[in-house]
Amino acid sequence: MIPSAFDYARPENLQDAFALLAEHGDEAKLIAGGHSLLPMMKLRLATPSILIDISRIDGLAGIDATRDGLKLGALVTHAALAASEQVRKLAPALADAAAQIGDTQVRNRGTLGGACAHGDPAADYPAVLLALGARLRIAKKGGETVKEADDFFRGMFETALEGDAILTEIALGPAPHSAYVKFPHPASHYAVVGVAAKLELQGAKIASARVAITGVGDSAFRAKSVEKALSGVDAGDAAAIRSACIDAAAGIEARSDVFASGSYRAAMAAVYAARAVTAAAIR
Ligand SMILES: Cc1cc2nc3c(=O)[nH]c(=O)nc-3n(C[C@H](O)[C@H](O)[C@H](O)COP(=O)(O)OP(=O)(O)OC[C@H]3O[C@@H](n4cnc5c(N)ncnc54)[C@H](O)[C@@H]3O)c2cc1C
Numbered sequence: 334m335i336p337s338a339f340d341y342a343r344p345e346n347l348q349d350a351f352a353l354l355a356e357h358g359d360e361a362k363l364i365a366g367g368h369s370l371l372p373m374m375k376l377r378l379a380t381p382s383i384l385i386d387i388s389r390i391d392g393l394a395g396i397d398a399t400r401d402g403l404k405l406g407a408l409v410t411h412a413a414l415a416a417s418e419q420v421r422k423l424a425p426a427l428a429d430a431a432a433q434i435g436d437t438q439v440r441n442r443g444t445l446g447g448a449c450a451h452g453d454p455a456a457d458y459p460a461v462l463l464a465l466g467a468r469l470r471i472a473k474k475g476g477e478t479v480k481e482a483d484d485f486f487r488g489m490f491e492t493a494l495e496g497d498a499i500l501t502e503i504a505l506g507p508a509p510h511s512a513y514v515k516f517p518h519p520a521s522h523y524a525v526v527g528v529a530a531k532l533e534l535q536g537a538k539i540a541s542a543r544v545a546i547t548g549v550g551d552s553a554f555r556a557k558s559v560e561k562a563l564s565g566v567d568a569g570d571a572a573a574i575r576s577a578c579i580d581a582a583a584g585i586e587a588r589s590d591v592f593a594s595g596s597y598r599a600a601m602a603a604v605y606a607a608r609a610v611t612a613a614a615i616r
Contacts, residue, residue, distance in 0.1 A: 334375045334376070335375065336371070336374035336375055336377070336380070337374075337377060337380045338382075339374075339380075339381055339382055339383055339384055340382065340383040340384070341383070341384050341386065342383060342384070342385050342386065343385075343386040343388075343389060344385060344386075344387065344390065345389070345390065345391075346390055346391070347390060347472060347499060347501070350363070350385055350387055350390065350499060351472075351473070351474040351497070351499075353383070353385045354385065354474075354496070354497045355474060355497065357382070357383050357385075358496070359496060360381060360382040360383060361381060361382070361383045361384075361385055362379060362381035362383075362384055362385070363384075363385050363386075363387050363450075363499065364384045364385065364386050364387070364388070365387055365388050365407070365408060365443075365444040365446060365447035365450075366388070366410065366439075366442040366443040366444045366447050367442065368435070368439050368442055368443040368447070369443075369447060369448070369451040369453065370384075370447075370451075387408070387499065388408060388444075390408070392406065393406040393407050393408040393446075393501055393502075394406045394408040394409055394410075394413075395409070396409055396413065396414070396417050396419060396420060398419040398423060401504075401506060401507075402423055402424070402504065402505045402506040402507045402508075403419065403420065403423050403424055403427075403504065403505045403507075404502055404503075404504050405420075405445055405502065405503045405504070405505070406445075406446075406501070406502055407444060407445060407446025407447075407449075407499070407500045407501050407502060407503065408444050408445075408446060409444060409445045409446075410440065410441060410442065410443060410444055410445075411431045411432075411434045411435075411439065411440040411441075411443050411444075411445070411448075412431070412437075412440040412441045414427060414428060414431035414445060415428055415431040415432035415440065422509070423505070423507045423508065423509065424461075424465060424505050424507070424508050424511060425508075425509070425511055425512060425616055426461050426464060426465060426508065426511035426512050426513040426529045426530070426531065426613070427458075427461050427465070427505070427511075427513070429461075429512055429513040429514070430457040430458055430460075430461045430513040430515075430527070430529070431445075431457075431458075433457065433513075433515060433517065433522065434448075434457055434522065435521070435522050436522065445458060445503060446500045446501070446503070449462065449469065449485070449486075449492065449500060449503070450492060450494055450500050451490065452486060452487075452488070452489070452490045452491055452492045452552065453490065453523070454489050454490075454547070454548070454550065454551055454552055454553075454588065455518070455523035455524045455525070455527075455547065455548045456523070456524070456547060456553075457513065457515065457523075457524055457527050457547060459482070459486045459545075459547050459552065459553035460513065460524075460527050460528060460529040460545040460546055460547035460553045461511075461513050461529040461545070462482040462485075462486075462503065462505075463482045463483065463486065463529070463543070463545035463553055463554070463555055464508075464511065464513075464529035464530055464531045464543045464544060464545040464555075465482075465505050465506070465508045465511060465529070465531050465543070466481070466482065466483075466505070466506060466531075466543065467481075467482040467503050467504065467505050468480070468481060468482070468503070468504045468505075469481075469482065469485050469493075469500060469502070469503050469504075470500070470501050470502040470503070470504070471493070471494060471498045471499070471500055471501070472498065472499050472500075472501045473495070473497055473498045473499075474497065477501075479504075480493050483555070486552050486553055487552065488551050488552050489551040489552060491552070508531045509616060510531065510532040510533070510534055510613045510614065510616050511529065511530060511531040511532070511613050511616070512529070512530055512609050512610075512612035512613040512616060513527065513528070513529040513530075513609065514527070514528055514605050514608045514609045514612060515527035515528070515547075515548070515605065516548075516601055516605060518592060523548070524547050524548035525548050525592065525593050525598065525601070526546065526547075526548045526549055526598055526601040526602050526605050527546070527547040527548050527605070528544065528545070528546050528547075528581070528602065528605040528606045528608070528609040529544070529545050529547075529609060530542060530543070530544045530606070530609035530610045530612070530613040531543045531544075531613065532563075532568070532610065532613045532614055534568055534614070537567055537568055537569060538565055538566065538567060538568060539563050539564060539565065539566050539567075539568050539610075539614070540564070540565075541560075541564060542559070542560045542563040542564065542610065543555065543560055544556045544559045544560050544563070544578075544581070544606055544609065544610065546581060546582065546585075546602050546605075546606065548598065549582050549585060549587050549588065549598045549599065549602050550582075550585040550586065550587065550588065551586075551588070554585060556578075556580075556581045556582070556583075556602075556606060558580050558583055559577060559578050559580065559581050559606055562576075562577035562578075563577045563578075563610065568614035569614070571607075571611060574607050574610050574611055574614075575603075575607045577607075577610075578603050578606035578607040578610065579603050580603070581599075581602040581603045581605075581606040582598070582599035582602040582603070585599070587599040587602075
């Protein structure tokens with residue numbers, strides 16, 4: 334459980350970080366909170382020869398409420414998101430997820446950007462960002478691009494980020510009727526199944542819904558048939574919501590491991606989807 338030897342650099346700004354990335358190429362790894370990368374290094378699943386520590390770069394740890402929603406720096410910690418009144422008000426699903434990640438140590442060090450960049454199939458945030466329609470700002474030496482969450486999470490530990498890119502900001506529109514619920518693994522707290530829902534309500538009815546699921550497939554995914562089935566459903570009708578959520582994992586090859594079989598995960602996806610929608614509706 335001892336990583337292989339590595340050098341360490343702590344750039345003070347993005348330009349210096351890009352220069353280090355260009356100098357060291359594939360040998361380099363960015364480190365933010367270190368709570369996914371360091372365990373991988375201890376297992377020698379990652380053996381970078383240099384770590385580029387971006388955790389003290391200025392301007393990447395803000396939580397800003399704007400007219401259009403929230404702008405969140407990539408270095409915002411899970412603990413800061415969980416504690417933020419603005420996040421709780423404008424995007425409660427994100428606060429729900431942040432508060433349920435790991436334990437206190439993980440939440441104090443781990444970052445939103447690091448969790449998204451890592452692309453773990455059981456991570457909590459990808460479901461939330463998909464349901465909330467987040468936009469992720471990616472900086473490179475030559476400029477910036479913005480990706481929709483739908484285009485960012487691509488597979489198991491696979492995202493739209495290239496090796497020389499740094500995720501700098503995540504932007505979300507207001508989503509007051511949103512919630513995230515999960516069935517946590519009892520040891521790690523990662524999602525065995527986690528579901529985020531965002532609703533637009535028209536009176537007592539669900540006008541439109543976005544529902545996304547993590548922990549079940551190779552990557553978080555939108556449950557589009559559920560989203561369609563929820564349209565027009567009475568937001569207080571628990572049986573109708575359960576019925577709309579029944580095929581939540583349809584078309585997904587659900588992962589099996591020693592803790593939960595694929596068919597169990599798929600069954601729980603339906604249960605937790607209904608819970609997430611119900612929780613979002615009463616906010
Ligand atoms: C005991 C334990 C329990 C956990 N439980 C949960 C849980 O319940 N739910 C959950 O979702 N997660 C869980 N995690 C993971 C945790 O949330 C991590 O903090 C997170 O996945 C990674 O964030 P980080 O800042 O620590 O990233 P790091 O570990 O520093 O980096 C992770 C990866 O992302 C890259 N990276 C980091 N920041 C950026 C950036 N801004 N731009 C581009 N690339 C970047 C790094 O190069 C590395 O490849 C757990 C971790 C531990 C150790």
